[in-house]
Amino acid sequence: MDPVKSWLQQLVVPLRNSRGMVTVEAAIALGSLVTVGALLISGIxxxxxxxxxxxxxxxxxxxxxxxxDYHPPAHIQITQSQAGDFLKVEATAPVVIIGKVSASAYFPKENAYANGQ
Known part of the structure; x- marks a missing residue:
């Protein structure tokens, strides 16, 4: 018998056996499900x-x-500034994956506040 052919048969025969493949597929699927679940919870x-x-x-x-006076929730930081006759307020809060989230709001000043009363 040809030694190369014998070596090749010894290599191919274990590859034909699918024993243990279910375990590998289950491990990959479980890891994927955990990752997707963690991303969904983080997104929410x-x-x-x-x-x-x-x-x-x-x-x-x-x-x-x-x-x-306004007292925001503990994890939200508020900064205010004036933009003409409007007040600009920016709120920021830390988020686990992306760092921080911020939002801005403008509101016209009331006459009593604008006159300093």
Whole structure:
């Protein structure tokens, strides 16, 4: 018998056997499912934080425009500035995957606030 052919048969015969392939496929599928699940949960968290930041920016702009103090949630930071007759409020909050989420809101100043009263 040809030694090359014998060596080739010894190499090919184990490849024909699919024993253990189900375990490998299950491990890959399980890893993929865990990754997709983690990304979905992170996406929902990012969306919730975005909604909270947008709401906080709008509420802060409204309350500061009429001269009322606003206390945002603990994880949201508020900065304000004036842009003509409008107040600009920017709210930011940390997010796990992308770093931070921010939103801006503009609101016209009330007359009493604009006159410094």
């Amino acid at each position: 968290g990012i969306m919730a934080t975005t909604i909270a930041v947008t709401d906080a920016a709008g509420a802060a702009a409204r309350s500061l425009a009429i001269g009322v």
